[in-house]
Amino acid sequence: MSRLKLLVLTGIMSSNPPRPSIQELNLENADEISLYLELIRLIEKDIDDLKANDTRSGWTSWAIVGGIAAALSVFFGETRKLQTFPMHDVEVIVIAGLFLYNACIVCLKLLYPAGIVVRPGRIRWSNDEYFSFLPSGIYALLVILGSIVAVALLPLRIAIKLLAIGASLLWAFWTGVMLVSSQIKQPLGNNRLTRKSARVIGLITFVSSIVASTLLFSQATAPVGETATLPYVLAGLILALILLTGNLIYRAAPSRLLSNLEGLKNDIVFLRVDIDEALRRYETLKEGESLPDALQKDLSEIVNDLNAIEYAHSNMRTLIQRLVVQLSINVDTPESKEQKAKQFNVDIESYRLHEAKCNELLRALGTKLNSLSKKQVQLASVTEDWTSENAIRSLLAERLKRIEDANAQLNENIQRVVFYWNNPDKIPVDLRAATNIQPSAKQEKE
Numbered sequence: 001m002s003r004l005k006l007l008v009l010t011g012i013m014s015s016n017p018p019r020p021s022i023q024e025l026n027l028e029n030a031d032e033i034s035l036y037l038e039l040i041r042l043i044e045k046d047i048d049d050l051k052a053n054d055t056r057s058g059w060t061s062w063a064i065v066g067g068i069a070a071a072l073s074v075f076f077g078e079t080r081k082l083q084t085f086p087m088h089d090v091e092v093i094v095i096a097g098l099f100l101y102n103a104c105i106v107c108l109k110l111l112y113p114a115g116i117v118v119r120p121g122r123i124r125w126s127n128d129e130y131f132s133f134l135p136s137g138i139y140a141l142l143v144i145l146g147s148i149v150a151v152a153l154l155p156l157r158i159a160i161k162l163l164a165i166g167a168s169l170l171w172a173f174w175t176g177v178m179l180v181s182s183q184i185k186q187p188l189g190n191n192r193l194t195r196k197s198a199r200v201i202g203l204i205t206f207v208s209s210i211v212a213s214t215l216l217f218s219q220a221t222a223p224v225g226e227t228a229t230l231p232y233v234l235a236g237l238i239l240a241l242i243l244l245t246g247n248l249i250y251r252a253a254p255s256r257l258l259s260n261l262e263g264l265k266n267d268i269v270f271l272r273v274d275i276d277e278a279l280r281r282y283e284t285l286k287e288g289e290s291l292p293d294a295l296q297k298d299l300s301e302i303v304n305d306l307n308a309i310e311y312a313h314s315n316m317r318t319l320i321q322r323l324v325v326q327l328s329i330n331v332d333t334p335e336s337k338e339q340k341a342k343q344f345n346v347d348i349e350s351y352r353l354h355e356a357k358c359n360e361l362l363r364a365l366g367t368k369l370n371s372l373s374k375k376q377v378q379l380a381s382v383t384e385d386w387t388s389e390n391a392i393r394s395l396l397a398e399r400l401k402r403i404e405d406a407n408a409q410l411n412e413n414i415q416r417v418v419f420y421w422n423n424p425d426k427i428p429v430d431l432r433a434a435t436n437i438q439p440s441a442k443q444e445k446e
Helices: 003-010 029-056 061-079 087-111 132-152 158-181 193-220 226-252 257-270 274-286 295-326 334-383 386-422 429-435 441-445
Strands: none
Touching: 029 257, 029 274, 061 158, 061 226, 087 193, 087 226, 132 158, 132 226, 132 295, 158 193, 257 274, 295 386, 334 386, 429 441
16 A cells, blocks of 8 residues: 555644655656656665765775785784783783773764764664674674673783673673664664663763773783783784774675665666655655654554445445335235345345454454554654654544444444334334335224
């Protein structure tokens, strides 16, 4: 079901009405083709920008591989001259360097919060945003766990161990959260709560990393003289290998945004989507989904159920009219009475089947509405778009009220029809007049 059809069916309105459909503008063929070409050009530009990210910073995948090879060469060149490896100092410096690197990354994000590219009032999904993070996140988690084991085995004071392990666990926790988020579909937004939470989390992580790094560096020998400097050289090479490998794994991971843009471009080129659908998909990829878009699938299922119930109600009204007409038919012979009773029973059975179908749909609808209500509140909290949420809720409630009233009226009518069928002498005059029911001989005497 298209978004336009969904909006028409549910009557959803918001303070910011949707843009008019391109088809409604009645553009000339040349203008519509120009619009297609311009959209393709924008998509190609975004694809080129994503692919150019590898070279913009100067760190291409091949450059990273070269850096790893160079670091390994220098490392082996330094260690082949050693009689003993300064394990203690190298481990301390490497772990302290990891904390310092983590603190620098967090500091840059606090100073220049790029964050998730999502427009306020819109939604992105965690499994799409963190899809590329999965391989590098697993690698980072392994590095963190390795550093925890190394700190636990190092002969350090218990206070330093606890602080370093605590900072590592905090780092591992946020890495694990991102890994889980890459596998589940959770809404991500740009609102006051997320911005404030990101700052608080970043500040806590920054302070803990700086403290752990400072305490660990204090346990290493000062880099004075050739012998004391060597552990820093070796640790720097190991640290470079760890970080370059992580960067290489991250860059080698596929980009879901890139694949989605390329898929959209192909769909447009091969005319698999119209211009309105293409614009909607491009807007979603660039800015995120609006709340009605995010609820589109759930709303479509509910609207389909509501339509099915209303269609059944229409058939039930028709059957009731036929049953009322059956009451007005005067019969004299036993054969005609039997035929009339058979037809009445057939119509009643058909009515009961429609009624059972409605009850089944209404029971399933209750579960779907509860699920939708929870999802509405969650997404409205993320987008802060309570106007659309309230509009959807009120309009669905209004339509459900109409269905409940219609259902109650149908139940009352069918009960009256069955009662009058079993008690023809009690048919009221107004109903008899409306259906041309002739009074019985007993009623005429009365």
